Amino acid sequence: MKFNLVFIFVSVVGSLMAPVGHAEMANTISSVKPAVVIVGTYKQTNSPRFNLRGTGFVVARDNQARSNLVVTNAHVLQQPDQEEMDAALVVQVRVSGNDLQMRAATVLEVDKVHDLALLRIEGPEVVGLRVRDSDGVQEGQAVAFMGFPIGGALGFSPVTHRGMISSITPAALPTANANQLNAQAIRSLRSSNTFDIFQLDGTAYPGNSGGPLFDPLNGDVLGVVNMVFIKGTRESALTHPSGISYAIPSRFVLQLLQRYKQP
Numbered sequence: 001m002k003f004n005l006v007f008i009f010v011s012v013v014g015s016l017m018a019p020v021g022h023a024e025m026a027n028t029i030s031s032v033k034p035a036v037v038i039v040g041t042y043k044q045t046n047s048p049r050f051n052l053r054g055t056g057f058v059v060a061r062d063n064q065a066r067s068n069l070v071v072t073n074a075h076v077l078q079q080p081d082q083e084e085m086d087a088a089l090v091v092q093v094r095v096s097g098n099d100l101q102m103r104a105a106t107v108l109e110v111d112k113v114h115d116l117a118l119l120r121i122e123g124p125e126v127v128g129l130r131v132r133d134s135d136g137v138q139e140g141q142a143v144a145f146m147g148f149p150i151g152g153a154l155g156f157s158p159v160t161h162r163g164m165i166s167s168i169t170p171a172a173l174p175t176a177n178a179n180q181l182n183a184q185a186i187r188s189l190r191s192s193n194t195f196d197i198f199q200l201d202g203t204a205y206p207g208n209s210g211g212p213l214f215d216p217l218n219g220d221v222l223g224v225v226n227m228v229f230i231k232g233t234r235e236s237a238l239t240h241p242s243g244i245s246y247a248i249p250s251r252f253v254l255q256l257l258q259r260y261k262q263p
Contacts, residue, residue, distance in 0.1 A: 025216055028144070029160050032212065032219045034094055034127045035059075036146050036158045039072050039119075039210060041087035042102065050102070053077070055147035055158075055211035056091060056119065057221070058128045060257060068126045069260060070119040071253055072210030073226050074110045077117055091121045092156070100156060108260060114195065114252040115226050118260060129212060131257065132220040134249035137198070141165045145204065145225050145247070147211030162216065163202020163245070171197040171246070197246055198223050204245035213247040223247035 039056040042049055054076035060069040070091055077089065088104065095101045103121045110117045146160045171194060198213065204225050213223035225247045 025144075028214070028216055028219045029146070032129060032146055032160075032214055033158055035129045036211065037070060037094075037121075037126075038092040038100070038148060038156060039070070039076050039105070040090060040092070042090045043087035046087065050090070050092075051087070052148065052156075052207065054207065054209035055225075057146075057210075057212045058093075058126045059131055059221070059253070060128050060260075061125055067120045067122050068128065069108075069257070070105065070121055071212075071224060071256070072117050072119065073224065073248075074112050074115045074117045075226070076210045077107065077110065089119075091119065093121070093123075093126050095124075098157065109256060111252065111256065114248050116224060116248060116252055116256060118256045129214070129219060129221050131250050131253050132215070132222060133254060134198075134222050134251045137165060137168070137222055137249070139165050139168055142216055143200065143202070143213055143222060144216040145200075145202065145208065145211055145213045145245075147204070147208035147225060149205035149207045158211075161202050161204070163200045165198050166201040166244075167199040168196050169199055170194040195252075196249060198249060200225075200245040200247060202245055208245075213250075221250050221253065223250050224253060 035058045037056045037058060038052055039054050040050055040052045042051075054072060056070045056072035056076070058068050059071050089107070090102050091105045092100045092102050101123070103123050105119045105121050108118045108120055142162070142164050144160055144162050146158045148156065149159055200213070204211075204227075208225050209227075211225045212221045213225055214221050225245060227246045
């Protein structure tokens with residue numbers, strides 16, 4: 001049987017394989033959840049007015065500018081059609097219980113090489129996640145990730161999935177357009193622009209893009225979920241998920257924060 005092998009973006013140091021108790025995991029989810037935000041666009045004349053583009057998470061508090069810093073994927077910011085060309089970039093944050101508040105977002109930096117973007121959102125403080133250096137992450141390590149799978153079809157409450165680091169492998173990110181995954185793009189995987197990426201034994205979906213990959217023991221960010229491997233068409237990501245997803249190591253997030261994080 002012949003398959004088309006396609007990468008699609010999923011706009012989707014703890015103990016090695018040590019089991020995490022239900023109480024510990026529940027506590028970690030409770031601490032991570034307030035920092036996970038919805039990234040999208042807003043346009044008064046559109047229907048619906050808000051369009052979810054992916055997931056993001058708050059990482060730091062910029063006290064001088066009275067704003068918060070948010071990390072997401074660079075490809076989450078790409079506007080797919082003419083209808084969104086003049087739509088405003090916004091982030092929805094959870095302010096109390098299940099109440100969401102929409103805030104304007106400003107792009108501070110886009111790192112296309114590592115598919116990362118750093119945003120600033122105005123308003124009251126939002127809890128931020130601690131980003132840990134991913135150099136200590138090992139294959140076989142238990143992880144979890146959180147986001148809004150299937151584009152918010154399950155509702156605007158973040159969903160958590162478990163997994164493990166199945167491989168740490170050199171890779172170059174393919175284009176968001178699967179039709180452009182040609183021989184030249186495949187050869188780029190062996191180019192000097194490659195970097196280590198985390199392959200996950202866990203299923204991410206469209207909408208998980210930009211969500212935090214974190215340590216299930218304490219919620220420390222270890223990476224940013226960015227794409228899923230599928231066989232066949234893009235629809236296969238939903239109907240026949242491969243269970244193989246990818247995440248950008250958090251050390252590239254730290255490089256962004258070093259330029260903007262306030263003491």
